[in-house]
Amino acid sequence: MTDHEHTHHEGQPSSEESFWGSRTFIVWLALLLIGGFLLVSEHRAHILGIGLWLLVLACPLLHIFGHGGHGGHGGHGRRPSGQAGSDQ
DSSP states (O other), X not given: OOOOOOSSOTTSOOTTOOGGGSHHXXXXXXXXXXXXXXXXXXXXXXXXXXXXXXXXXXHHHHHHHSGGGTTOSXXXXXXXTTOTTOOO
């Protein structure tokens, strides 16, 4: 009866326990949240002042990089072959 195997050894985390559920992650998350809050509260004027310029900069960048989904500007006004003149 004493002849059995243990898959979980002391000192080693089990396969079920990951970094995302560990105490280490919770401590790091708390430190990052506190640091982020202090950073934003102390530099609010700088962040709000640059926010408008980031929005203005985002418009041309989204226009340049956001056209990948519809094939670009080369095919405007053209119909696929076989459908020319058949608007029924």
